[in-house]
Amino acid sequence: MAINPPESRAAKRCMRVELLQILFFAGLAVFIGIRLYMALGRPVGRSPEEHAREETEKAVAREAAAPARETASMQDPSGRPQTAFSTVDVDEAAYDGLEAIADADGSFDAAEFIQGARAAYGMIAGAFARGDVEALEPLLAPRVMSAYREAIEARAAKGETLTTEIDRIKETRLQEASLNGPKAKIKVRFVAEIAHETRASDGSVVSGDIAALHPVAEIWSFERDVTNDNPNWRLSAVRPA
Template sequence: MYGQFDLITLIALIVAVAAILKLRSVLGHRSDEDEQRVERLKKREAGQRAAAETASADVITMPRRDRDPLQPVPAVEAPANNAEARIKAFSVVDPSITNGLLEIANLDTSLDPESFLTGAGRAYEMIVSAFAEGNRRALKDLLSREVYDGFVAAIGEREVREETVEQQFVGIKKADLVEAELKNGVAFLTVRFISELISAVKDKAGEVVSGDTQTIKSVTDIWTFSRDVSTAKARANPNWKLVATQAPN
């Protein structure tokens, strides 16, 4: 009985193993089409992973064009207390300069004396260089009408004499704010520039008639810049113009 049972059990095991092997051989078999499908899936997954890694490592966001145009953001003026703090921290030789700056800041809270001096220095170099070159177009946007007319007249006289200016702007050694006031809503800031130039005037034959092409000369100029700060519309224009020049005392 036990032998019979063992024989039946053994036959059943053999049949089960054969069935498993048959099923495994069927399920484990891949056709050429299956292989190609698997390869395509692998490539797609690899491409998606690479794109995700690249996007997360180096993203450049381009401007988005919405259906409705974005409304411009209005300029926000700096708080008055910040302007007051900047002005009081600004070093001056005359307390009246601070008072004048504070008066201007009551209308224009964006006023920053340090930033103004930086911009005035750039304007000074541009104006001096444009005048030497006789570049009327460059001067027009930087000068008031009266000052522009004076500069252009001097350039014209030089051209009549057939003289040219050979100039090299070395740099500004010092720029000090020496006056600040507000008149009828217009701000006036006066700066003393001490600069270094190499400058010479030559006649039509190329001979030097004044100055020197080799020597660095120290030059002092006192220039006054102005800007309308009376209204929000006027303050939207941040540009200062040269309105007066004077020789040092």
């Protein structure tokens, strides 16, 4: 039986140790490689699902922030809300006065005022033609009420009747606005197509023609005490436009 010399046995032991070291470091390299791939080896960019989810989250965030942007756009540098008058026709000269009125009366709304003014235009014209003093009373300032009352009484004394028909109001425009103390005043330009006819007691036509429409342009002034709980505006003056 052959016996290996001591030098040969020592050489084999060294080879086994080296092999074990190689296997150890090879395993370690594989382990490290796997960890690096997990951390760094993902595809560059986002998957379609991740992109869609991110876009959805951005859309929700924009929608949630929209009211705040709208509120911010309605504020001046001091942070005080501004009143929007973009829904009505307004002369530039009226803006400061409208802002002052809105500041003094938080319930003031230019669009609602215009609607009320248009309604008042038809109500006042109709009540004056009928001679309905009671209907005119809450709509007119005292000085205008006095003038209308005199005209109605003079017409009645002659036995005359007045018929007025408003075909349409073509223009309603806020022309001027002001606030003097508690008294707010707004001037409105009306352009309407109207037919008038006055008849005597025997039915004969004194003036006008109810079948003929004529354009009428006037400036109506409305006023109101903003410290009063009564929200109604009264007609304080009428003049040709």
